[in-house]
Amino acid sequence: MLNKNSLRKKFLILRKKRYFEIKPEFFNPIINLLTKKNKGKTIYLSSYYPSNFEVNVLKIFELNLSKKIKILLPVLKGNKSMYFHPWKNKDILQINKFGMLEPALLSKHKIPDIMLIPLLAFDNFNNRLGYGGGYYDRYLNKFLKKNSNIITVGIAFSFQRYHKLPINAEDIKLKYILTEKGFLR
DSSP states (O other), rough: OOOOHHHHHHHHHHHHHHOOOOOGGGGHHHHHHHHHHTTTTTEEEEEEEEEEEEEOOGGGGGOOOOOTTTEEEEEEETEEEEEEOOOTTTTEEEEEETTTTTEESSSOOOOOOOEEEEEEEOOOOEEEEEOOSSSHHHHHHHHHHHHTTTTEEEEOGGGBBOOOOOOOOOOOOOOOETTTTTTEE
16 A cells, blocks of 8 residues: 555656636535535535646636625644635735745634635545645644534546545545545545
């Protein structure tokens, strides 16, 4: 079995080689999930600003989103933690220490109701291989205790599936994986 670092290298190369642009309809299953969950209240949907051949989640803005859906982006903090802050398409972004874009104008952070989570690989058990910083796992380990209703959705291309990823005690299993083929459970 390959270790996590070997798998990261393998899937970064694979994603770059096989990347393709998705259509906004890729996110219809998420919109359906949001519609079911909404019931008239504001829903906080965390996303990420895509880089490094990640699925282009900005396509979701091409859909007719309810005004009750508020988008959040992650902001890294100095103590290896991450928080989510409101962001609207075209709001000012800044580059963090990893070269990722995050909101520049910060208001009070919010706990997401639904999280769109980037990944390098996933397996048949909804385990996720991230970039190795542990930010999402630390966040989820902390906030799932306070709000067990957070819905976690890994966003990937179907070719990012790996049969069985190596995992450890801190790794959080995702509720769903969304690919161009729809939700995988």
